[in-house]
Amino acid sequence: MIKHLLSIDQLSPSQIELVLHTADSFREVGTRTIKKVPTLRGRTVCNLFFEPSTRTRISFELAAKRLSADVINFTGDARSSLSKGESFKDTAQTLQAMGVDAIVVRHSSAGAPLRLSRWVEASVINAGDGAHEHPTQALLDILTIRNKLNRIDGLTVGLVGDIAHSRVARSNIHALTTLGAKVIVCGPTTLVPSDVARLGVEVADRLDDVLPRCDVLNLLRVQFERQRSGLFPSIREYRLLFGVDGDRMKKAKPNVLLLAPGPINRGVEVTPEVADGPNSAILDQVTNGLAVRMAVLSELSKAA
Amino acid sequence: MIKHLLSIDQLSPSQIELVLHTADSFREVGTRTIKKVPTLRGRTVCNLFFEPSTRTRISFELAAKRLSADVINFTGDARSSLSKGESFKDTAQTLQAMGVDAIVVRHSSAGAPLRLSRWVEASVINAGDGAHEHPTQALLDILTIRNKLNRIDGLTVGLVGDIAHSRVARSNIHALTTLGAKVIVCGPTTLVPSDVARLGVEVADRLDDVLPRCDVLNLLRVQFERQRSGLFPSIREYRLLFGVDGDRMKKAKPNVLLLAPGPINRGVEVTPEVADGPNSAILDQVTNGLAVRMAVLSELSKAA
Amino acid sequence: MIKHLLSIDQLSPSQIELVLHTADSFREVGTRTIKKVPTLRGRTVCNLFFEPSTRTRISFELAAKRLSADVINFTGDARSSLSKGESFKDTAQTLQAMGVDAIVVRHSSAGAPLRLSRWVEASVINAGDGAHEHPTQALLDILTIRNKLNRIDGLTVGLVGDIAHSRVARSNIHALTTLGAKVIVCGPTTLVPSDVARLGVEVADRLDDVLPRCDVLNLLRVQFERQRSGLFPSIREYRLLFGVDGDRMKKAKPNVLLLAPGPINRGVEVTPEVADGPNSAILDQVTNGLAVRMAVLSELSKAA
Numbered sequence: 001m002i003k004h005l006l007s008i009d010q011l012s013p014s015q016i017e018l019v020l021h022t023a024d025s026f027r028e029v030g031t032r033t034i035k036k037v038p039t040l041r042g043r044t045v046c047n048l049f050f051e052p053s054t055r056t057r058i059s060f061e062l063a064a065k066r067l068s069a070d071v072i073n074f075t076g077d078a079r080s081s082l083s084k085g086e087s088f089k090d091t092a093q094t095l096q097a098m099g100v101d102a103i104v105v106r107h108s109s110a111g112a113p114l115r116l117s118r119w120v121e122a123s124v125i126n127a128g129d130g131a132h133e134h135p136t137q138a139l140l141d142i143l144t145i146r147n148k149l150n151r152i153d154g155l156t157v158g159l160v161g162d163i164a165h166s167r168v169a170r171s172n173i174h175a176l177t178t179l180g181a182k183v184i185v186c187g188p189t190t191l192v193p194s195d196v197a198r199l200g201v202e203v204a205d206r207l208d209d210v211l212p213r214c215d216v217l218n219l220l221r222v223q224f225e226r227q228r229s230g231l232f233p234s235i236r237e238y239r240l241l242f243g244v245d246g247d248r249m250k251k252a253k254p255n256v257l258l259l260a261p262g263p264i265n266r267g268v269e270v271t272p273e274v275a276d277g278p279n280s281a282i283l284d285q286v287t288n289g290l291a292v293r294m295a296v297l298s299e300l301s302k303a304a
Numbered sequence: 305m306i307k308h309l310l311s312i313d314q315l316s317p318s319q320i321e322l323v324l325h326t327a328d329s330f331r332e333v334g335t336r337t338i339k340k341v342p343t344l345r346g347r348t349v350c351n352l353f354f355e356p357s358t359r360t361r362i363s364f365e366l367a368a369k370r371l372s373a374d375v376i377n378f379t380g381d382a383r384s385s386l387s388k389g390e391s392f393k394d395t396a397q398t399l400q401a402m403g404v405d406a407i408v409v410r411h412s413s414a415g416a417p418l419r420l421s422r423w424v425e426a427s428v429i430n431a432g433d434g435a436h437e438h439p440t441q442a443l444l445d446i447l448t449i450r451n452k453l454n455r456i457d458g459l460t461v462g463l464v465g466d467i468a469h470s471r472v473a474r475s476n477i478h479a480l481t482t483l484g485a486k487v488i489v490c491g492p493t494t495l496v497p498s499d500v501a502r503l504g505v506e507v508a509d510r511l512d513d514v515l516p517r518c519d520v521l522n523l524l525r526v527q528f529e530r531q532r533s534g535l536f537p538s539i540r541e542y543r544l545l546f547g548v549d550g551d552r553m554k555k556a557k558p559n560v561l562l563l564a565p566g567p568i569n570r571g572v573e574v575t576p577e578v579a580d581g582p583n584s585a586i587l588d589q590v591t592n593g594l595a596v597r598m599a600v601l602s603e604l605s606k607a608a
Numbered sequence: 609m610i611k612h613l614l615s616i617d618q619l620s621p622s623q624i625e626l627v628l629h630t631a632d633s634f635r636e637v638g639t640r641t642i643k644k645v646p647t648l649r650g651r652t653v654c655n656l657f658f659e660p661s662t663r664t665r666i667s668f669e670l671a672a673k674r675l676s677a678d679v680i681n682f683t684g685d686a687r688s689s690l691s692k693g694e695s696f697k698d699t700a701q702t703l704q705a706m707g708v709d710a711i712v713v714r715h716s717s718a719g720a721p722l723r724l725s726r727w728v729e730a731s732v733i734n735a736g737d738g739a740h741e742h743p744t745q746a747l748l749d750i751l752t753i754r755n756k757l758n759r760i761d762g763l764t765v766g767l768v769g770d771i772a773h774s775r776v777a778r779s780n781i782h783a784l785t786t787l788g789a790k791v792i793v794c795g796p797t798t799l800v801p802s803d804v805a806r807l808g809v810e811v812a813d814r815l816d817d818v819l820p821r822c823d824v825l826n827l828l829r830v831q832f833e834r835q836r837s838g839l840f841p842s843i844r845e846y847r848l849l850f851g852v853d854g855d856r857m858k859k860a861k862p863n864v865l866l867l868a869p870g871p872i873n874r875g876v877e878v879t880p881e882v883a884d885g886p887n888s889a890i891l892d893q894v895t896n897g898l899a900v901r902m903a904v905l906s907e908l909s910k911a912a
Contacts (some may be wrong), residue, residue, distance in 0.1 A: 042640070042641065042643050042645065043641070043642075043643070044670065069671070070644070072669060087874060090870065090871055094663060094871075094891075096891070097894035098895070141703070184706065
């Protein structure tokens with residue numbers, strides 16, 4: 001197995017398959033009364049988060065604890081030594097010198113996990129770097145689709161929203177096309193990169209045009225802070241064109257699978273009735289995320 | 305046993321008895337060198353705190369760890385996904401999907417723990433909801449009284465201070481009257497609800513009038529932020545009428561037991577000489593709080 | 609063994625030796641796959657930090673976890689009960705009542721750990737108190753020197769920077785002179801106490817004058833916040849007179865050992881080429897810090 005998980009496009013189909021297979025067995029662990037295995041006993045996992053993210057951090061923290069690892073949280077907030085001007089490299093080397101075995105890193109700069117992996121012997125897991133990649137999110141999306149629809153190959157998956165700034169979109173495009181799915185990206189024209197077709201995806205301006213062909217819809221999170229940039233339409237317009245409500249669902253395939261990386265903005269990307277309805281796999285994604293992160297931590301430790 | 309601990313008034317006398325009995329045995333664990341039992345090994349307890357509370361959170365965290373559970377802290381501060389507009393329900397469902405076994409929740413809205421309990425399969429423990437209830441506080445108060453005075457039935461307990469806004473008062477009134485104690489509430493008239501007598505308690509304006517009859521005094525914490533509301537008298541006046549100092553203690557029964565939910569404001573509700581004196585059980589309350597929380601986590605897990 | 613570690617000057621040479629010897633064995637544990645020993649299983653260690661310090665806190669947290677202790681973090685920030693006006697003594701007594709076995713305390717007031725040790729039965733470890741002491745830092749510095757140069761006795765150690773406000777300097781002076789090293793302190797005249805020679809050290813204004821005689825240089829961290837005080841020269845002047853770069857290194861002994869308590873300000877106390885060069889033991893200090901803290905927690909527990 002590889003030592004670091006920096007991006008999806010470094011993974012071969014068989015490596016993706018291995019992670020999904022391992023995740024399936026860890027998902028079973030999560031259904032037991034004693035949700036704990038000794039796999040990483042005595043190992044140390046550090047969550048190094050330079051951007052706030054309660055959900056992803058807790059998912060990784062719980063994954064590590066269920067593998068019996070010790071976990072330390074190193075958050076780049078006003079109280080940390082990062083605020084004393086410590087460089088990223090010094091932080092990395094300090095964690096290395098403490099004998100940390102795996103570092104889960106979230107950073108606002110694309111490429112930060114790659115740089116980190118060059119400074120340390122620990123395994124590095126990218127938990128989101130700028131607009132680059134968020135590989136465990138793509139892996140949990142894939143796992144959820146496969147468990148619900150029994151395959152990836154041949155499916156048509158619509159990625160809806162702010163494609164340009166989304167690391168989730170980028171990681172999903174790589175993972176889905178690698179495994180043989182067709183990907184359609186769809187969002188406001190200002191938020192779909194003009195050259196995205198080069199990644200082998202179809203581009204659509206209007207969700208309603210492509211909706212009937214999709215087996216899966218992945219509704220990207222609206223980042224309200226982008227609105228100030230002038231690139232984003234009004235929430236009202238977004239909801240009208242890209243929000244999924246009961247009426248729009250009638251145009252979709254009856255068994256269309258709905259995914260959304262949380263936390264969702266209820267009433268914007270998706271209405272509550274649809275988010276909580278029978279087509280939604282949003283909570284399965286959370287469960288699968290924990291299992292995927294256990295699988296990644298476990299598999300990477302074999303290479304370390 | 306019940307599955308959730310949302311309020312004291314849901315508990316029968318025998319259920320209260322069971323928690324107190326279990327807490328007694330866990331208190332013994334706290335005196336050992338190895339203060340740990342395997343009861344909740346492999347279970348996950350989440351502290352979900354929407355209001356700051358270091359003491360209560362640490363008490364629950366330590367209780368869970370001494371039961372060998374894994375603990376995650378999900379604090380509703382500026383860095384959490386709660387600040388991204390995530391709804392309470394989405395947070396609840398996310399924790400559920402992660403397989404959390406128990407959620408300890410503090411919230412500024414009365415009834416929030418009840419709503420939470422309807423969304424999740426996990427056990428829900430109310431760690432304080434608005435001005436409604438704080439059941440583990442009442443249980444630890446009861447345990448402390450019983451261990452010191454050998455009974456509850458027939459005792460006279462004075463609750464002193466801001467009765468109207470106190471979840472501690474409300475939970476104590478339920479617990480004490482259920483177990484056969486007489487309760488006298490005493491505080492500034494603006495802070496004693498006019499209809500409180502309906503709960504079966506006696507109401508007094510002046511502490512000195514009722515002090516000689518009390519076997520126990522529970523001195524509620526002065527919330528300085530209430531002062532701005534105009535309902536609260538000056539600190540000087542409060543101290544004069546309701547603060548317990550050495551002089552006032554002379555009017556009380558020689559063995560009167562003094563309780564106070566921490567952190568106390570030394571020199572306001574109680575002077576240091578009294579708080580640290582022989583009648584004070586304030587630190588026993590802390591020790592018993594840990595034992596009560598271990599008992600609650602342990603007993604609820606049997607119903608889950 | 610002693611029960612509390614409040615300052616270096618309470619330690620005899622043989623007690624220092626015991627800690628260093630124990631630390632050596634724990635450093636070996638840090639090289640194993642399973643970096644965990646059962647020494648403190650079922651014990652509770654509390655990190656009580658009234659000043660922010662990610663590195664020191666994480667080092668103690670990881671040390672405690674590798675000894676199998678349960679760890680709780682009690683940080684004196686805006687969200688803690690400390691902000692509700694709780695006194696230091698009440699916090700101490702609360703931790704005592706919870707059965708905490710060891711308290712690691714950082715505080716802006718010199719002497720705070722001593723006061724704490726009088727209120728609790730738990731072992732107290734000073735993790736830095738004002739400008740007074742930071743004993744585990746001195747122990748890890750000593751351990752690093754001894755492991756690199758095989759002795760302390762007879763060495764000449766230069767402490768460079770803001771001597772007046774440095775607890776690291778004070779603890780190092782005590783430790784080094786106790787073990788027979790010669791200490792030279794060197795810094796801006798406004799930041800070197802006029803009476804420091806009483807501690808048995810040589811005082812130098814100019815680093816270049818004493819550099820050729822030093823076997824070890826310990827470069828204290830520039831606290832930028834001091835600059836506002838008017839006592840500190842400009843960064844440019846500091847760098848010119850006291851910063852260690854490649855040119856200045858040519859005047860030093862070829863095998864001079866470079867230490868610096870992190871996080872360093874690259875380009876101020878030391879240039880990157882020197883900090884990352886062959887004479888630097890900065891990362892060994894981090895590794896040794898973890899081992900020293902494991903040793904201290906372990907040894908103090910024997911007295912408790």
